[in-house]
Amino acid sequence: MSKSAKTLSTAEQEQLLIALLQPKGLNHTTPKSVRNHLFACLMLEAGLRVGEVVKLQMRDLYFNFKPVTSLIIRPEISKNHVERSIPMSELLIKSLEEFLNICEQLKSARDWVPVFGTTLDGRILTTRQVQNIINKAGWKALGRPVHPHMLRHTFASKLMRITDIRTVQELLGHSSITSTQIYTHPNEDDKSKAIAELNSPVSA
Numbered sequence: 001m002s003k004s005a006k007t008l009s010t011a012e013q014e015q016l017l018i019a020l021l022q023p024k025g026l027n028h029t030t031p032k033s034v035r036n037h038l039f040a041c042l043m044l045e046a047g048l049r050v051g052e053v054v055k056l057q058m059r060d061l062y063f064n065f066k067p068v069t070s071l072i073i074r075p076e077i078s079k080n081h082v083e084r085s086i087p088m089s090e091l092l093i094k095s096l097e098e099f100l101n102i103c104e105q106l107k108s109a110r111d112w113v114p115v116f117g118t119t120l121d122g123r124i125l126t127t128r129q130v131q132n133i134i135n136k137a138g139w140k141a142l143g144r145p146v147h148p149h150m151l152r153h154t155f156a157s158k159l160m161r162i163t164d165i166r167t168v169q170e171l172l173g174h175s176s177i178t179s180t181q182i183y184t185h186p187n188e189d190d191k192s193k194a195i196a197e198l199n200s201p202v203s204a
Contacts, residue, residue: 043151
């Protein structure tokens with residue numbers, strides 16, 4: 001599967017997030033499931049790379065134990081070693097609040113403490129573990145594999161429909177706009193909208 005070939009529709013995004021947050025059924029969450037939901041939101045709602053997600057520290061996501069309103073990706077964790085700023089969506093802020101509420105250890109954690117892993121079992125999550133968690137949820141929710149890059153790609157594709165390519169380039173942290181151009185293709189939501197508008201009655 002090409003990394004640039006697939007995105008998730010709006011419905012698929014919701015189904016995947018539910019599978020991560022409530023893996024054993026409605027209203028059944030655990031610290032780990034809330035954590036898994038959060039790192040998926042960071043890729044779907046902020047476009048982070050999986051390698052950036054696992055390196056996040058408390059200071060990146062919380063200030064005075066409240067979610068930050070803008071996420072600063074530090075140069076030392078960015079793939080291109082360039083700092084970038086990403087405004088936080090309502091869904092992402094809510095996910096951050098839920099994670100802080102359910103993980104008691106976070107409420108006294110130092111700024112430099114890694115967010116993912118150490119608060120639950122003493123180990124920091126690896127990119128491979130995140131990939132496996134996302135993929136397992138993809139099979140459960142959608143009946144097919146889902147790679148973390150698909151979540152970042154979905155974020156980028158949604159942005160391309162509402163803003164210019166330069167803004168998308170900056171939010172994704174691409175050094176070259178050529179890298180951003182792969183996100184200009186239509187997804188299933190785009191095609192469905194086009195057909196719906198084609199068949200809609202023309203107003204007089």
